[in-house]
Amino acid sequence: MKAVRIIExxxxxxxxxxxxxxxxxxxxxxxxxxxxxxxxxxxxxxTNNLVSYPRIIGHELSCIVESIPEDNNPKNIxxxxxxxxxxxLHCDHCYPCSIGxxxxxxxxxxxxxHTDGGMCEYFCHPGHMLVxxxxxxxxxxxxxxxxLTISLHGIxxxxxxxxxxxVVTGAGPIGLAAAMxxxxxxxxxxxxxxxxxxxxxxxxxxxxxxxxxxxxxxxVKRISEITNGTMAQLVVECSGANSAIRAALDYACNAGxxxxxxxxxxxxxxxxxxxxxxxxxxxxxxxxxxxxxxALELIHTRRVDMEKLLTKVVTADEAxxxxxxxxxxxxxxxxxxxxF
Ligand SMILES: NC(=O)c1ccc[n+]([C@@H]2O[C@H](COP(=O)([O-])OP(=O)(O)OC[C@H]3O[C@@H](n4cnc5c(N)ncnc54)[C@H](O)[C@@H]3O)[C@@H](O)[C@H]2O)c1
Ligand SMILES: [Zn+2]
Ligand SMILES: [Zn+2]
Numbered sequence: 001m002k003a004v005r006i007i008e009x010x011x012x013x014x015x016x017x018x019x020x021x022x023x024x025x026x027x028x029x030x031x032x033x034x035x036x037x038x039x040x041x042x043x044x045x046x047t048n049n050l051v052s053y054p055r056i057i058g059h060e061l062s063c064i065v066e067s068i069p070e071d072n073n074p075k076n077i078x079x080x081x082x083x084x085x086x087x088x089l090h091c092d093h094c095y096p097c098s099i100g101x102x103x104x105x106x107x108x109x110x111x112x113x114h115t116d117g118g119m120c121e122y123f124c125h126p127g128h129m130l131v132x133x134x135x136x137x138x139x140x141x142x143x144x145x146x147x148l149t150i151s152l153h154g155i156x157x158x159x160x161x162x163x164x165x166x167v168v169t170g171a172g173p174i175g176l177a178a179a180m181x182x183x184x185x186x187x188x189x190x191x192x193x194x195x196x197x198x199x200x201x202x203x204x205x206x207x208x209x210x211x212x213x214x215x216x217x218x219x220v221k222r223i224s225e226i227t228n229g230t231m232a233q234l235v236v237e238c239s240g241a242n243s244a245i246r247a248a249l250d251y252a253c254n255a256g257x258x259x260x261x262x263x264x265x266x267x268x269x270x271x272x273x274x275x276x277x278x279x280x281x282x283x284x285x286x287x288x289x290x291x292x293x294x295a296l297e298l299i300h301t302r303r304v305d306m307e308k309l310l311t312k313v314v315t316a317d318e319a320x321x322x323x324x325x326x327x328x329x330x331x332x333x334x335x336x337x338x339x340f
Contacts, residue, residue, distance in 0.1 A: 005056045026072075027066075029123045029130075032339070035146065043057055056117050154285040170239030184304050190232065235258045
């Protein structure tokens with residue numbers, strides 16, 4: 001079967017590998033679509049130190065069930081069902097797992113990062129970690145549920161409520177989906193980036209209410225104007241830029257909340273007196289837990305229309321050249337899906 005594999009940083013290939021056989025507890029899945037994520041590009045660049053090589057990438061998957069073990073099928077999924085996979089393998093024994101926070105398991109294994117992913121024709125995955133796709137949804141839409149769960153998790157961790165203002169920093173797929181979600185929750189989204197094309201796309205294509213280019217105008221002044229001086233009840237940081245993490249403290253209102261979803265490359269120094277003075281709640285947001293059903297529903301009802309983020313659909317044979325081009329020209333792409 002075909003598989004898209006990173007051999008070592010800056011070397012990617014579509015190769016022929018043996019079709020896998022499921023181990024106890026695993027379902028056999030025929031992959032229909034796999035999204036290319038920023039973390040797959042990170043694996044290609046060699047900038048994610050959690051990735052070991054060679055590595056088959058891909059964790060944003062939609063598929064058909066070919067077989068599923070009876071003893072690991074709590075959702076009563078049938079052969080032939082259309083499903084997405086929860087791609088964060090966890091131990092079920094550690095403290096975070098014991099309280100349902102499986103997304104930050106102490107021995108977490110993310111597909112395509114710590115272990116081979118699903119950008120291939122057939123894939124084996126635990127039977128209990130599959131979620132049924134609503135009727136009438138396309139394979140591409142379903143493959144975009146995973147990145148939406150990341151954004152949703154940031155919004156949930158920040159306790160976002162209708163009527164509130166949500167500042168999102170970073171207008172990539174994760175930040176844009178977070179801003180779209182804030183609006184779907186009947187709140188106001190204010191999306192900040194330093195690349196005008198991304199902001200124009202967010203405003204004109206995705207319908208984001210307010211966009212701010214922080215490299216040409218003062219975001220604090222604009223947020224203050226938009227919120228009548230209150231500032232934002234929630235800031236979801238989705239750029240990973242140290243300056244944006246620092247600025248989140250300025251964008252949040254007194255008694256406000258901040259979720260840190262972006263992965264910074266180095267540490268950020270923060271004026272903690274401001275955290276005390278404003279009494280801010282600052283939380284991390286890693287992966288997602290139990291959020292696939294809601295993500296699928298939001299996409300299905302088009303309350304969060306992830307299809308607007310779809311730049312291109314390619315074949316597995318075209319995937320290596322596309323990955324090379326995304327790495328060189330990231331500004332030309334939002335979401336690319338590999339169709340099998
Ligand atoms: N926590 C998680 O589980 C999780 C999962 C997926 C991705 N991520 C992280 O989320 C972030 C966003 O992912 P993505 O795929 O959308 O990435 P992306 O690179 O497509 O988007 C990042 C955006 O941030 C913008 N940006 C850069 N510096 C900025 C600044 N100073 N202020 C405002 N915007 C700035 C960039 O122009 C870009 O548009 C990344 O850091 C990624 O590693 C985290
Ligand atoms: Zn992803
Ligand atoms: Zn665990």
